[in-house]
Structure formats: structure tokens, C-alpha cells
Amino acid sequence: MLSLEQVKQSLESAGQSHILQFWPELCEGERRAFLRELSQLDLKGLEDHCEGAARAAASPSASLDLHIEPVSPESIGSTRKSDKESLAVWENEGLLQISENGVGVLLLAGGQGTRLGVQYPKGMYNVGLPSSKTLYQIQAERIHKIQELADRKHDSKCTVPWYIMTSEFTLAPTQKFFKENNYFGLEPSNIVMFEQRMIPAVTFDGKVILQGKGKIAMAPDGNGGLYQALVDNEVLEDMKKRGVEYLHVYCVDNILVKMADPVFIGFCVSKGADCGAKVVEKAYPAEPVGVVCRVRGVSQVVEYSEIQPETAELRGPEGELVYSAGNICNHFFTRAFLQDVAETYKGQLKQHVAFKKVPFVDTCGNQVKPSKPNGIKMEKFVFDVFPFSRNFVAFEVVREDEFSPLKNADGAATDSPTTARNSLLAQHCRWATAAKATLLDERGNTFASTASVSAGDNPPAQCEISPLVSYFGEGLEQLLKGRTLPTPLILDEKQAKELQAQSSCV
Numbered sequence: 001m002l003s004l005e006q007v008k009q010s011l012e013s014a015g016q017s018h019i020l021q022f023w024p025e026l027c028e029g030e031r032r033a034f035l036r037e038l039s040q041l042d043l044k045g046l047e048d049h050c051e052g053a054a055r056a057a058a059s060p061s062a063s064l065d066l067h068i069e070p071v072s073p074e075s076i077g078s079t080r081k082s083d084k085e086s087l088a089v090w091e092n093e094g095l096l097q098i099s100e101n102g103v104g105v106l107l108l109a110g111g112q113g114t115r116l117g118v119q120y121p122k123g124m125y126n127v128g129l130p131s132s133k134t135l136y137q138i139q140a141e142r143i144h145k146i147q148e149l150a151d152r153k154h155d156s157k158c159t160v161p162w163y164i165m166t167s168e169f170t171l172a173p174t175q176k177f178f179k180e181n182n183y184f185g186l187e188p189s190n191i192v193m194f195e196q197r198m199i200p201a202v203t204f205d206g207k208v209i210l211q212g213k214g215k216i217a218m219a220p221d222g223n224g225g226l227y228q229a230l231v232d233n234e235v236l237e238d239m240k241k242r243g244v245e246y247l248h249v250y251c252v253d254n255i256l257v258k259m260a261d262p263v264f265i266g267f268c269v270s271k272g273a274d275c276g277a278k279v280v281e282k283a284y285p286a287e288p289v290g291v292v293c294r295v296r297g298v299s300q301v302v303e304y305s306e307i308q309p310e311t312a313e314l315r316g317p318e319g320e321l322v323y324s325a326g327n328i329c330n331h332f333f334t335r336a337f338l339q340d341v342a343e344t345y346k347g348q349l350k351q352h353v354a355f356k357k358v359p360f361v362d363t364c365g366n367q368v369k370p371s372k373p374n375g376i377k378m379e380k381f382v383f384d385v386f387p388f389s390r391n392f393v394a395f396e397v398v399r400e401d402e403f404s405p406l407k408n409a410d411g412a413a414t415d416s417p418t419t420a421r422n423s424l425l426a427q428h429c430r431w432a433t434a435a436k437a438t439l440l441d442e443r444g445n446t447f448a449s450t451a452s453v454s455a456g457d458n459p460p461a462q463c464e465i466s467p468l469v470s471y472f473g474e475g476l477e478q479l480l481k482g483r484t485l486p487t488p489l490i491l492d493e494k495q496a497k498e499l500q501a502q503s504s505c506v
């Protein structure tokens with residue numbers, strides 16, 4: 001820990017002496033805690049950070065819209081447009097890589113979930129499924145299942161390690177939650193949690209904001225903080241030790257996420273890609289998803305907060321959106337590419353500016369909750385490494401099968417707990433129907449399968465299939481074919497065993 005004198009000098013030379021203005025009022029314990037916090041700050045980089053933020057506030061970066069063009073449809077792989085044989089080849093390739101311990105998954109879970117409005121990590125959220133499973137549990141069970149599918153196919157005993165990037169806000173509660181839930185049956189040594197860095201929020205004129213008299217307003221450095229965090233926590237070394245060559249990076253809130261999706265992994269590997277992104281067709285111009293496109297000829301994502309509405313609304317001759325490749329925050333990276341980023345490109349990542357309402361103490365020491373933005377948070381984005389890729393590929397998937405994010409609290413028309421729950425249940429109904437089962441509602445009427453995702457729609461049948469039973473709908477016909485099943489139905493491992501036993505008796 002630095003001395004008060006050392007910290008004082010550094011703050012003075014960075015033009016930030018106001019940070020210690022309430023020092024005389026702090027008690028001994030508060031002083032110690034504050035000094036510890038300040039010692040951990042990158043005091044050398046503080047001046048640059050504050051000046052950069054002030055510059056960005058004064059002249060927001062020019063829009064990229066003048067230089068963007070869509071990715072050509074031929075350069076996007078697609079589950080919808082590919083024949084069954086190609087899909088099977090990719091799936092086999094992916095399962096092979098998984099069976100050889102070559103694939104890991106990395107969860108971005110450092111965000112604060114402000115829009116959802118909960119005080120705990122989003123992964124702990126229960127969207128109200130019949131099983132009451134949380135997002136973390138669903139994801140853990142998908143890892144279990146994909147390991148099992150790869151093992152069964154290749155007679156292996158593989159591991160898909162789960163890397164979880166957290167932040168100061170989410171690390172402790174996530175660790176506690178996993179421990180309390182016995183790591184959802186996964187081997188704890190195969191779950192690697194690590195923390196991303198935090199950076200100070202700054203006023204428009206470049207002064208660090210004090211959240212309390214002895215506390216700086218800090219925020220995680222964006223999901224692009226991943227690359228620094230990989231270095232800080234020696235994650236690439238851990239991957240190397242385990243033989244992990246391919247990483248599937250994904251965000252916490254998509255209830256339909258296919259962890260280590262063998263089709264996606266296999267597609268990227270067979271194309272020799274070092275970097276890839278799954279996309280879905282955008283639902284409407286203002287949908288809050290980034291778009292995969294080309295800027296000055298180079299593939300990248302333009303974030304929804306940075307594209308001009310006129311550009312987002314552009315339509316082609318058939319009425320389709322010109323910029324329709326919606327980023328679902330599911331990325332593929334080779335370890336070699338991540339190593340290059342860590343060694344060469346990490347420092348070149350763009351800083352994105354977000355204007356936020358940051359609670360602060362005013363000069364008289366009063367706590368203020370601003371009603372309009374008063375501060376700047378600088379963030380890096382995970383996809384900003386795409387331009388450094390030598391072979392970037394995009395892969396289009398079907399929204400109903402793969403994308404239903406939880407962003408907003410209930411009451412919102414989209415991306416809420418209700419829409420997430422309905423998307424999963426609707427998918428499971430489709431699987432059950434495809435496996436030739438008939439589902440009955442409480443009055444004994446037959447349910448039609450649906451792709452419902454809108455909050456206003458009728459809820460689909462309460463049919464939930466545990467990921468431990470089926471990962472993408474496989475293996476259900478032998479359990480369900482020809483059966484008429486009442487709902488609510490939770491098809492978990494126990495029930496699957498019973499159905500299996502009944503089928504073998506027939």
C-alpha cells in the first residue's frame with residue numbers, strides 16, 4: 001500500500017487533488033480503506049484517462065456511418081441456408097474438438113445489469129421457469145450435456161472448462177452462489193473465475209467523481225476489459241496448460257445460449273477462422289443489438305448506441321434491412337489469436353464513451369443523485385478485436401433457437417423475464433412436438449407449437465426439458481414419440497429415466 005504522501009503527490013500531478021478533499025473528515029478505518037483503494041488505482045494512467053474522457057465529452061467521436069457497408073451475404077455462414085450434410089460435418093468437427101479437450105467457454109459476467117434493476121449478478125436470476133432454474137444453472141447443465149455428447153460420440157472423458165469473467169460487483173456473490181449450489185455438479189477446478197479491472201467515472205471536465213467522501217465512483221471497464229483481464233489473471237496460460245485451443249465467449253443473459261455449440265465451433269474451425277461471431281437477423285431497425293458489418297473494408301461490429309437511426313433504417317429492394325446481421329455476443333476465438341491480442345493489440349482497443357448519471361458528493365459533502373447525465377464512463381467492447389483478425393467469419397443462426405436475452409425488467413415489451421421464459425418454453429414445446437409427442441393444457445386441449453417471444457403473446461405450454469436430458473432437441477424421440485403428455489411438464493433426468501424404462505417395457 002502506498003503512503004498518503006505518495007498518493008497525494010500522484011493525484012496532484014494528475015490534476016486530481018480534489019479526491020482527498022474530505023480526508024480530514026474520515027475516521028481511521030475509512031482512511032485506511034480509501035488509501036488502499038487509491039493505491040490500487042493506476043495513478044500513472046489516471047491523467048491520460050481523465051483527459052481522454054474530457055476530450056471525448058467535448059467532441060464525441062465521428063460517426064462511422066459514412067464508412068460502413070454490409071457484410072456480403074455469401075461471406076456469412078448460416079444454419080438456415082446450409083444443407084443438412086454441412087451442418088452435420090460442422091457438428092462432428094465441433095464434437096471432435098470438444099472430445100479432445102480443445103474447447104473452453106468463457107462467460108462475460110462483469111456487467112451491472114442496470115436495465116434489469118437487480119442488485120445481484122444477472123446469472124443468478126430466475127426467470128420463473130417451472131423448474132425455477134437460474135441462468136447460471138441452465139448454463140452449467142448445458143456444459144455437462146455437451147461434454148457427455150462429445151464423450152459418447154468419441155468414447156472420451158472430456159472437460160469443457162468454464163472461464164467466468166466477473167467484476168468487483170459480481171465476483172463475491174457469484175463465487176458464493178456457485179459454492180452454495182455445489183457448482184451445479186461440475187468439478188470446481190474446471191470453473192475459473194477471475195476479475196476484470198475497474199476504472200473511475202469522470203466529470204465532463206475530466207475530474208474523477210467521488211461517490212462518497214472516501215470512495216471513488218468506479219465502474220467495470222466494459223466487456224472488452226476481457227483482454228486485460230486475461231493477462232492479469234494468466235487465463236491464456238491456464239488454457240494452454242489444459243490444451244484449450246478454441247474459446248466460445250458469450251454474454252450472461254441469453255437464456256438460449258448454446259455453450260460450446262459444436263456446430264459453430266466446427267464451422268469456425270473448418271473455415272480456418274481465428275475469430276468469429278454469431279448473428280441473427282435483426283428484428284426491427286432500433287433493436288438494441290450491434291451490427292456486424294464492414295468499416296473501411298474491415299469486418300467489425302458497430303454498436304447499437306453508435307449507429308445513426310437513418311443508417312439502421314436503410315432497406316434493400318425487397319424491404320429487408322441493409323444492416324441486418326445482429327450481433328448476439330457469441331464469439332469464437334482461437335487461443336493463438338487471443339495471445340496476439342494480449343501481446344500486440346490490447347492497447348489499441350477503442351475507448352467508447354457512455355454518458356451516465358453517476359451519484360456523487362458535492363463540494364459541501366452532500367450526497368447527490370443526478371437527474372441527468374453528469375459523468376463519463378469509458379468502456380471497451382469485446383468485439384473491437386475483430387479488425388485485428390486475419391480470418392473473421394460470421395455465422396447466422398435462427399433467433400428462435402438461439403437468442404432471447406434478458407435485459408429489461410418485466411413490463412417491457414421485449415427482452416424481459418417473461419419473453420426469456422416464453423422463448424425457452426416455446427423451444428421445448430417445438431422439440432417435444434418434433435419428437436412426436438402431444439402436449440395437453442390443463443383443460444386437456446392440445447397445444448400447438450409456437451415460436452412466441454413477445455411479452456403480449458399467450459404463454460406457450462409449460463413444457464421444460466432439462467439440458468441434462470437434451471442439449472439441442474436430440475434424443476427426445478425415443479422418450480416421447482407417440483405419447484400424450486399433460487402440462488406442466490418438467491422433463492428432468494429422473495422423468496427421462498422413467499420414460500425410458502417404460503419404452504423398453506413396451
Ligand SMILES: CC(=O)N[C@H]1[C@@H](OP(=O)(O)OP(=O)(O)OC[C@H]2O[C@@H](n3ccc(=O)[nH]c3=O)[C@H](O)[C@@H]2O)O[C@H](CO)[C@@H](O)[C@@H]1O
Pocket residue numbers: 108109110111112165167196220221222223225250251252253288289290291301303304326327328329380381382383405407
Ligand atoms: C459491447 C457488447 O458486447 N455489446 C453487445 C451486447 O450489448 P448490451 O448493451 O446488451 O451488453 P451488456 O451491457 O448486457 O453486456 C454484455 C455482456 O458483457 C458483460 N459485461 C459488460 C460490461 C462489463 O464491464 N463487463 C462485462 O462482463 C455483461 O455481464 C454481459 O454478459 O449484447 C447484445 C446482444 O445481447 C449485442 O447486440 C451488443 O452488440
